[in-house]
Amino acid sequence: MVAASSVVLVACGSGKGVGTNSGSSKTELTGNNSGSKYQSLIKDGHYQVSKSSGVDQSQTSNTFNLQGFQHGLQNISKKEFSPDKYVFQEGQYISTSTTYNWLGRKSKDNPEGLNPSQPKKKVVPEYLQQVDEQDYLEPEGGKMKLKGMTIGIGLNSVYYYTKENYGAQYSKHLDDADIEQNGKEIANKILARMRANKDTKNIPIVIALYKAAPEDSLVGGNFIAYSVNKDGAKEVSSWNKVDEKNYVLPASDGEKLPNDNDAAAFNEFKNKAQSYFPNLSSVTAQAHYTDGSLSGMTINVTTQFYSYTEINSFTQYLQTAAQKYLPTGAPIEIQVGSTNGMQSYLYRSTNDKKFSSHVFTNY
Amino acid sequence: MVAASSVVLVACGSGKGVGTNSGSSKTELTGNNSGSKYQSLIKDGHYQVSKSSGVDQSQTSNTFNLQGFQHGLQNISKKEFSPDKYVFQEGQYISTSTTYNWLGRKSKDNPEGLNPSQPKKKVVPEYLQQVDEQDYLEPEGGKMKLKGMTIGIGLNSVYYYTKENYGAQYSKHLDDADIEQNGKEIANKILARMRANKDTKNIPIVIALYKAAPEDSLVGGNFIAYSVNKDGAKEVSSWNKVDEKNYVLPASDGEKLPNDNDAAAFNEFKNKAQSYFPNLSSVTAQAHYTDGSLSGMTINVTTQFYSYTEINSFTQYLQTAAQKYLPTGAPIEIQVGSTNGMQSYLYRSTNDKKFSSHVFTNY
Numbered sequence: 001m002v003a004a005s006s007v008v009l010v011a012c013g014s015g016k017g018v019g020t021n022s023g024s025s026k027t028e029l030t031g032n033n034s035g036s037k038y039q040s041l042i043k044d045g046h047y048q049v050s051k052s053s054g055v056d057q058s059q060t061s062n063t064f065n066l067q068g069f070q071h072g073l074q075n076i077s078k079k080e081f082s083p084d085k086y087v088f089q090e091g092q093y094i095s096t097s098t099t100y101n102w103l104g105r106k107s108k109d110n111p112e113g114l115n116p117s118q119p120k121k122k123v124v125p126e127y128l129q130q131v132d133e134q135d136y137l138e139p140e141g142g143k144m145k146l147k148g149m150t151i152g153i154g155l156n157s158v159y160y161y162t163k164e165n166y167g168a169q170y171s172k173h174l175d176d177a178d179i180e181q182n183g184k185e186i187a188n189k190i191l192a193r194m195r196a197n198k199d200t201k202n203i204p205i206v207i208a209l210y211k212a213a214p215e216d217s218l219v220g221g222n223f224i225a226y227s228v229n230k231d232g233a234k235e236v237s238s239w240n241k242v243d244e245k246n247y248v249l250p251a252s253d254g255e256k257l258p259n260d261n262d263a264a265a266f267n268e269f270k271n272k273a274q275s276y277f278p279n280l281s282s283v284t285a286q287a288h289y290t291d292g293s294l295s296g297m298t299i300n301v302t303t304q305f306y307s308y309t310e311i312n313s314f315t316q317y318l319q320t321a322a323q324k325y326l327p328t329g330a331p332i333e334i335q336v337g338s339t340n341g342m343q344s345y346l347y348r349s350t351n352d353k354k355f356s357s358h359v360f361t362n363y
Numbered sequence: 364m365v366a367a368s369s370v371v372l373v374a375c376g377s378g379k380g381v382g383t384n385s386g387s388s389k390t391e392l393t394g395n396n397s398g399s400k401y402q403s404l405i406k407d408g409h410y411q412v413s414k415s416s417g418v419d420q421s422q423t424s425n426t427f428n429l430q431g432f433q434h435g436l437q438n439i440s441k442k443e444f445s446p447d448k449y450v451f452q453e454g455q456y457i458s459t460s461t462t463y464n465w466l467g468r469k470s471k472d473n474p475e476g477l478n479p480s481q482p483k484k485k486v487v488p489e490y491l492q493q494v495d496e497q498d499y500l501e502p503e504g505g506k507m508k509l510k511g512m513t514i515g516i517g518l519n520s521v522y523y524y525t526k527e528n529y530g531a532q533y534s535k536h537l538d539d540a541d542i543e544q545n546g547k548e549i550a551n552k553i554l555a556r557m558r559a560n561k562d563t564k565n566i567p568i569v570i571a572l573y574k575a576a577p578e579d580s581l582v583g584g585n586f587i588a589y590s591v592n593k594d595g596a597k598e599v600s601s602w603n604k605v606d607e608k609n610y611v612l613p614a615s616d617g618e619k620l621p622n623d624n625d626a627a628a629f630n631e632f633k634n635k636a637q638s639y640f641p642n643l644s645s646v647t648a649q650a651h652y653t654d655g656s657l658s659g660m661t662i663n664v665t666t667q668f669y670s671y672t673e674i675n676s677f678t679q680y681l682q683t684a685a686q687k688y689l690p691t692g693a694p695i696e697i698q699v700g701s702t703n704g705m706q707s708y709l710y711r712s713t714n715d716k717k718f719s720s721h722v723f724t725n726y
Contacts, residue, residue, distance in 0.1 A: 030676050031683030040676035045638045047676060049668070056670065063703060067725045070671035090672060134672070219726055246726045275408045288726040298724055305412070307419065308433035309453060309497070313393050313403035313410060320394035333724055340426060342705045347721060358710060361661055361696055362430045363582055363609045363651040 027144055029087060038074070038088035041137060041144060050090035050133070052099040056154075059103065059130040064286075065154070065212045068220030068246070073132055073152040076208045076226050076242075081136040081148045091133025093149070093200055099131055102190070114186050125159035125172055127182035129212050131190070146199060150206040151190060155183045157221065158214045176211075180224055183209040187227065187236055195234045202231045208242075219246035219286045243292065249285040258292045262327050269299075269325040276317055279304050294327055299334040306338035312359050315344040319355050322346060390507055392450060401437070401451035404500060404507060413453035413496070415462040419517075422466065422493045427649075428517070428575045431583030431609070436495055436515040439571045439589050439605075444499040444511045454496025456512070456563055462494055465553070477549050486524060488535055490545035492575050493517035494553070509562060513569040514553060518546045520584065521577045539574075543587060546572040550590065550599055558597045565594045571605075582609035582649045606655065612648040621655045625690050632662075632688040639680055642667050657690055662697040669701035675722050678707040682718050685709060 029039040030047075041048060056066055074088070094102075098112070105126065106113035115126040136148035157179060159172045187207045194200040208226035213219060223242040247257055249266045257263045270283040281303040288296040303314065315336060326332055326348075332355075334346040344359040392402040393410075404411060419429055437451070457465075461475070468489065469476035478489040499511035520542060522535045550570045557563040571589035576582060586605040610620055612629045620626045633646040644666040651659035666677065678699060689695055689711075695718075697709040707722040 030679040037675070037679065040672075040679065042639070042680070046641060047639050047673070047680070049641065049673065050670075053670075064725050067671045071724070074672060074675075088672070088676070276405070276410050278409060278412065286726040296724065296726060298726060307413075307416075308430050309403075309437060309451070310410070310412065312400070312437075313451065316400065316403065317393040317405070317410070331724075335723065345721075345723075358708075360698065360708075361434070361659065361694075362427050363649040363659060363661060 036078070036083060038078075038083045038086065041087055041089045048090055048092060051092050052094055052096045052131075052133070053090070055096055055099045055103075056130050056132060059154070060212060060215070062213060062215050062217060062220065064217065064220030064246075066220075068222070069130065069152055069154050069210050069212070070132060072210065072223050072244075073134060073150055073208055076223065077134055077136065077148075077150040077206060080204065080206050080228055081150070086136040086138060086148060087144065089135040089137055091149075092135055093146075093194075093197065094131065094133045094151075102131055103128055114189060123159075123161060123170075123172060125156070125161075125174055127155050127159075127174070127179060128153065128186055129156045130154035146203060148204050148206070149194070149200060150208065151187075151194070152208050152210055153183055153186055153190070154210045154212050154221075155179050157211050160215065171214075179211055180209065183224070184236065184239065191229055191236060192234050195232065204231055205229045205233075207236065213246070218248045218284075222246060244288065244290045244295070247287045247289065249287055257287065258289050259294060259327075262287065262294050265325050265327050266297075266299075269321055272321040272325065273301055273318060276314060277303060277305055277310075288330075294330045296330050297326070297332045299332070301334060301336045303336065303338055306340055306343060308359075311336065311338070311343045315346065315357050315359055319346055319357050322348070322355050399441075399446060401446045401449065404450055404452045411453055411455060414455050415457055415459045415494075415496070416453070418459055418462045418466075419493050419495060422517070423575060423578070425576060425578050425580060425583065427580065427583030427609075429583075431585070432493065432515055432517050432573050432575070433495060435573065435586050435607075436497060436513055436571055439586065440497055440499065440511075440513040440569060443567065443569050443591055444513070449499040449501055449511065450507065452498040452500055454512075455498055456509075456557075456560065457494065457496045457514075465494055466491055477552060486522075486533075486535060488519070488522035488524075488537055490518050490522075490537070490542060491516065491549055492519045509566060511567050511569070512557070512563060513571065514550075514557070515571050515573055516546055516549055516553070517573045517575050517584075518542050520574050523578065534577075542574055543572065546574075546587070547599065547602065554592055554599060555597050558595065567594055568592045568596075570599065576609070581611045581647075585609060607651065607653045607658070610650045610652065612650055620650065621652050622657060622690075625650065625657050628688050628690050629660075629662075632684055635684040635688065636664055636681060639677060640666060640668055640673075651693075657693045659693050660689070660695045662695070664697060664699045666699065666701055669703055669706060671722075674699065674701075674706045678709065678720050678722055682709055682720050685711070685718050 026044055028042045060066055101110055101112040102114045104110045104113040105115045106117045114128045116124050118124055132152040134150045135146055137144045138147040157174055159174055161170055194205055206228050209224050211221045211224050213221040222244045225239045225241055227236045227239050229236060251263060266285055273283050274281055281301055283301050285297055285299040331349050335342055336344045346355045346357040348355040389407055391405045423429055464473055464475040465477045467473045467476040468478045469480045477491050479487050481487055495515040497513045498509055500507045501510040520537055522537055524533055557568055569591050572587050574584045574587050576584040585607045588602045588604055590599045590602050614626060629648055636646050637644050644664055646664050648660055648662040694712050698705055699707045709718045709720040711718040
């Protein structure tokens with residue numbers, strides 16, 4: 001559980017100087033609930049949604065890709081733009097139309113397209129799937145100023161296409177080396193374009209490459225590399241490798257977790273959970289690995305039972321079983337659902353010793 | 364957030380003597396996660412579901428009635444059977460067929476029916492809607508023994524009927540005094556029947572009357588009275604009045620909360636939440652009152668936004684607004700959902716100073 005902490009609305013100009021009043025528009029912050037999370041900017045009482053809001057959603061039918069991309073991008077940002085110092089704002093500099101142009105194929109009508117042009121009767125895959133911008137601000141001279149930016153480049157791992165309009169869908173698996181090479185070329189083009197805009201000419205821009213999972217995947221994709229481009233740099237000089245991967249549990253044939261013990265621990269927990277009720281409960285998990293170690297797990301337990309007392313007792317039982325069997329050292333979240341939606345959930349952060357639980361209440 | 368505490372599986376015969384081994388069947392407990400919650404009994408690795416499991420679900424289409432009935436019944440039990448001393452078990456003494464017989468109308472074929480017999484061409488309402496049994500055990504002589512029972516009697520507040528098979532549904536609003544009187548008569552009959560069974564002849568039996576909400580209600584019903592019937596008593600000697608009621612917020616025309624300040628506080632929170640995103644979010648709540656004071660609130664916020672960064676910032680913002688506006692002194696739960704289900708939730712227990720929050724993670 002995230003510990004509750006400072007939750008005071010920071011009014012204009014007060015509160016450690018992070019709130020400010022830029023001209024006639026009043027800005028405030030969402031309030032910070034922990035040192036590891038960004039505060040976000042609110043202007044005139046409204047959240048500033050992304051200038052390209054909704055584009056991401058239209059580019060992938062896999063919501064795990066979407067969440068993993070945005071969440072992971074913010075985690076990469078934290079390495080360069082500390083939440084203690086910077087305020088988060090949804091991307092305000094790359095517009096919806098620009099984003100769609102970039103995501104399109106290069107053509108006479110769309111010279112800005114970052115996907116290759118399409119010759120007749122040849123399958124030329126599109127590598128670029130989505131672009132996400134995140135802004136990082138600091139107060140300066142009584143105003144909140146853009147001081148850093150992170151751009152995520154989402155890349156297809158499978159290219160889906162049809163041979164004719166409304167025809168059958170075909171797919172082509174893309175090679176990892178090709179994905180990375182194409183991503184890096186696209187990154188250089190985007191960086192050069194951002195430097196042509198006066199607002200983003202002289203700020204540090206972090207660019208990260210995300211390899212999206214196939215559409216039918218039960219987990220999202222993963223970041224493969226990121227670069228930190230100092231003020232004014234027009235070309236990426238070096239890339240940092242990112243080693244992360246998501247797995248579905250129970251593992252399908254032929255897929256092996258980096259750590260056998262984690263798979264065994266999950267199976268023990270799963271068996272224990274499934275033996276509880278006379279009718280089978282379904283127990284699956286997403287496991288996130290960073291540098292070969294478990295760095296997060298979300299377990300979904302679905303049961304046909306949903307009386308209050310049944311869910312309450314079951315949650316207590318899962319708490320005991322989770323504490324006994326599941327691996328330590330990574331945040332673990334367990335969502336317990338029925339046909340009526342989520343009934344309870346359990347959580348243990350990396351630093352917590354015990355799982356905490358909550359059964360949702362209706363009156 | 365419920366603080367995590369002791370979560371050790373209590374094995375047979377160990378652990379403060381609450382686990383035990385009765386003959387060849389191994390019993391264990393679900394593990395207690397807080398002093399205010401019951402541990403439940405597990406036999407041979409399986410949870411003992413109620414002998415009449417599923418009957419409740421078939422008797423009402425309003426799931427709020429179901430949850431409120433079961434949850435509230437356990438709260439009433441706590442007054443007589445302390446969770447520190449007693450172990451909870453789903454009802455094992457009133458079977459499914461007995462329950463259905465009791466819920467039926469009295470007739471030649473069903474002499475046990477607790478609803479009045481049906482004369483021809485006259486509307487005679489059924490008062491009894493559901494019956495729920497909860498068992499409370501203590502270890503004795505190396506075995507877990509039944510030491511107390513709570514029986515909930517769910518009563519219709521509206522009687523739904525048709526004039527012919529598959530005909531239109533009509534409804535008749537039932538009078539509060541009639542509901543209570545019928546409930547008390549049914550309670551006496553059930554108590555006498557329980558005393559005819561040797562297992563339940565000499566234990567304390569708590570009986571509680573629940574007035575179910577109409578089928579289309581956005582909140583469940585409420586308990587109106589309970590009685591504590593000492594070992595062997597065959598008739599209820601006295602009733603304790605229960606003063607509780609549920610309200611929907613924003614309040615509909617003509618309905619007024621017991622406390623105007625609570626309604627105003629909710630409205631301030633609602634306005635603040637709805638101003639956040641450019642598109643409207645829906646904000647509704649269930650407010651539970653006991654003895655005229657707010658004793659619990661569940662707020663549902665539904666938004667069309669669901670990118671990770673949007674939900675994350677919104678949750679932070681709600682945490683600030685909830686802390687600023689919402690009334691203290693009662694547990695408050697805020698569920699934030701999108702078309703993809705629950706995205707985050709916030710909670711402050713009666714004793715917590717601040718709201719804590721959790722954004723659900725997918726990988």
